[in-house]
Amino acid sequence: MFAVENGLQGDPRLKAISDAIRVIPHFPKTGIMFQDITTLLLDPVAFKHVVDIFVDRYKHMNISLVAGVEARGFIFGPPIALAIGAKFVPLRKPGKLPGRVISEEYELEYGSDRLEMSMEAVKSDERALIIDDLVATGGTLSASINLLERAGAEVVECGCVVGLPKFKGQCRLKGKPLYVLVEPSQFDELTL
């Protein structure tokens, strides 16, 4: 579900967010129009809008845990966690987290990768939010949902700044709702 479908139609903050995202054509390979959120981070007002919109949505949902996917989920997750009084849990590439971890494999276009979470992260009765910058195939978010559920947490929702249009409406990932702020920005040759 997109923010515009859920009460934020006409909210000028969404346009500001969208306008602040830069499109890099053919990165990391030909045909991909990469949504570069680093330009959003250079605009403190637009970056704050992103955090404020997520915080307004989640602050009364009794979220005890915000999980962020390495590495761009580390940028958006912590400010949300801090504002709503939840813990922050980094979900990382293999071998980065010390101590005991659980690990979930997921598919890439060619081959597979793994996501890890610390076994200390989840206590009992946790209500979790998963945050990433962008959702495309949903593979990474699905792996994240699996990790949290295997550890006993209840995943309440996944939140992303950018999402492909296919996630409109009641589209769910492994049965979990998905909340997206904006669709991908279009490449504008004039801004190069």
Add this chain to the structure above:
Amino acid sequence: MSGNKVEEDPRINGIKTKIRVVPDFPKKGIMFQDITTVLLDPKAFKDTIDLFVERYRDKNISVVAGIEARGFIFGPPIALAIGAKFVPLRKPKKLPGETIFEEYELEYGNDRLEMHVGAVDAGDRALVVDDLIATGGTLCAAINLLERVGAEVVECACVIELPELKGRQRLKGKPLCMLVEYRC
């Protein structure tokens, strides 16, 4: 609050007790300073950020540069609170646009830190943030990147310092603010 260590603030001890030391990670002999346990305690995490924000909010900082990946956890909340832009400094080939890079030494071999061209302007006043300073190699590379584009690095901010590795001396004369020191 005086000095570079934010001494005597009662919140510091609460943060220190939350840091988990993991022996022999990533390899034998290293006592790894794990800050993820600080992040699991909302009060300790908030105190960490508040301590840095209180220090920097009136220093006219226009850019907070965070070093991948744990600098991405601490940098953005500080940047948001003080109204500065956040610039990620990344491993090679992660940033999609045009970049500049700075090489730095590892124990065996070299690595590179990259920054987007145009992210930082000449005259920007910058803070560099990472979770920990060890030898200071990565922070030194970060300082170089920022200075090459004409920014002034005001200070480096780390949650943890390993003073025995003398990283503080590798910061090109820039001051270091840290909250907790760990001595073997």
